[in-house]
Amino acid sequence: MSTRRTRLVVALGLAAALSLTACGRSDTPEGTGETDAEEFSSDDLQGEIEMWAMGAEGEKLPALADAFMADNPGTTVNITAIPWDAAYDKFANAITAGTTPDVAMIGSTWSGDFAGQGALEPLPESFDTSGFFEGAVGTTMVDDVAYGVPWYVETRMVYYRTDIAEAAGYPEVPTDWEGFQEMAVAMQGQPDVEWGINLQPGGEGSWQQVLPLAWSAGAETDDAEGFHFDSPEVLSAVEYFQSFFTDGISDPNPPEGQTEADFTSGRIPMFISGPWMMSLVEDLGGEGFAELYDVAPIPSPDGSTSHSFVGGANLGVFTTSENRDLAWSWVQYLSDPATQVEWYGQTSDLPAIQSAWDDPALSDDPKLAAFGVQLETALAPASYPSWTQVSAAFDGEMEKIAKAGADPASSLAAVQETADELGTGQG
Numbered sequence: 001m002s003t004r005r006t007r008l009v010v011a012l013g014l015a016a017a018l019s020l021t022a023c024g025r026s027d028t029p030e031g032t033g034e035t036d037a038e039e040f041s042s043d044d045l046q047g048e049i050e051m052w053a054m055g056a057e058g059e060k061l062p063a064l065a066d067a068f069m070a071d072n073p074g075t076t077v078n079i080t081a082i083p084w085d086a087a088y089d090k091f092a093n094a095i096t097a098g099t100t101p102d103v104a105m106i107g108s109t110w111s112g113d114f115a116g117q118g119a120l121e122p123l124p125e126s127f128d129t130s131g132f133f134e135g136a137v138g139t140t141m142v143d144d145v146a147y148g149v150p151w152y153v154e155t156r157m158v159y160y161r162t163d164i165a166e167a168a169g170y171p172e173v174p175t176d177w178e179g180f181q182e183m184a185v186a187m188q189g190q191p192d193v194e195w196g197i198n199l200q201p202g203g204e205g206s207w208q209q210v211l212p213l214a215w216s217a218g219a220e221t222d223d224a225e226g227f228h229f230d231s232p233e234v235l236s237a238v239e240y241f242q243s244f245f246t247d248g249i250s251d252p253n254p255p256e257g258q259t260e261a262d263f264t265s266g267r268i269p270m271f272i273s274g275p276w277m278m279s280l281v282e283d284l285g286g287e288g289f290a291e292l293y294d295v296a297p298i299p300s301p302d303g304s305t306s307h308s309f310v311g312g313a314n315l316g317v318f319t320t321s322e323n324r325d326l327a328w329s330w331v332q333y334l335s336d337p338a339t340q341v342e343w344y345g346q347t348s349d350l351p352a353i354q355s356a357w358d359d360p361a362l363s364d365d366p367k368l369a370a371f372g373v374q375l376e377t378a379l380a381p382a383s384y385p386s387w388t389q390v391s392a393a394f395d396g397e398m399e400k401i402a403k404a405g406a407d408p409a410s411s412l413a414a415v416q417e418t419a420d421e422l423g424t425g426q427g
Helices: 055-071 084-097 111-116 134-138 162-167 177-188 207-216 232-246 259-265 277-285 324-335 337-347 354-358 366-375 387-404 408-422
Strands: 047-054 075-082 103-107 149-155 157-161 270-273 293-296 310-317
Touching: 047 055, 047 084, 047 324, 055 075, 055 324, 055 337, 075 084, 075 324, 084 103, 103 324, 111 310, 111 387, 134 149, 134 310, 149 324, 149 366, 157 162, 157 177, 157 366, 162 177, 177 232, 207 232, 207 387, 232 387, 232 408, 259 270, 259 277, 293 366, 310 324, 324 337, 337 354, 387 408
Parallel strands: 047 075, 047 103
Antiparallel strands: 103 310, 149 310, 157 270, 157 293
8 A cells, every 4th residue: 555654754756737747647637627625715714624634644643633623713623543454444444334424535546436326526626736846646536636635645666785785796776678788787796685675576566566667568457447567568578577586686575574584684775655755774784874875767668758657645625524614624724835734743744735845844855855856757657446456467477478478578467457447437
């Protein structure tokens, strides 16, 4: 699940645009599509709302709620914290029973599912979304209509040991596929290094490493008609992914929970992950370890535009809310740049508003700036209700490819068959 993550402690830069124009997604017009969304008013707010939030967000949100209520006497914002591993089922059951909260933190890959069931309100057209990062806005969109706003974001980059890379003759990471793989092999040949890179060998969420390779190869993996995995671009990406396992560069059966330890020891000097890993490897590596690693973009076939995956969480208002003025006003408050900077200070969640990155707390670290550059071209699959099932099929085939040497073309044909059977899930 894209938004199930440990405590983030870094920040990314953002770009301000709304329409998805990069490869991997079809073009969409600026702003939202035509909707029946009612407007909301933040004047003379009164009454009570409930918000559900997961993880650390659910635990820490009451402090922001207190500040909001102090600014709006007569209002009550109740926060219900729920665990990530139970969240999806809890939402699904509440939608069926008509007992959803007014507002919720929604996983970035869930918006299409919930909107497809008619559970989420379209974003009011007067809601100012001009400062949000475009890839994150895309995760709220279904049929060119936004169902909420991004709250925080994350993306993935290559982590690498600079000391081992330099010893292998690579002061910089190649941005093209061939050069990147040659670097992994060269690092694998250094003393005490066992594997050149740690790639996830299929299984849940592995699409988040594979699809960026396809997007970087120019693949358009979805459009208004559905998902497309049977293209030459996707095939080339999956073949490239598989070669790391067939050539013995990446472990097809890595032990769980060892990424940070293997990286800090130098046993595996490269891996791909999100910004939250910075604090984890630095804490484990101890004093001075921050100087022994850096981050680099996801490679592309020829070293041109790199596309990673944009994840995070969104904010949505449910159609069952009986106090939508207060609900949307609370969402607007959480989306304010000053609030997002404050929230970053409390949780290290990454703001979804461009202007928040002017704050020194978010702009002074070169590694964080690199994540910002990667995020400018980061993409996400279309927010179709069927994506959860389609991605599960994709992950299963990637596991066969990495661990059993399955034929990539046959595996992608199987994924495409599943995608065609499911369609977009929009009825």
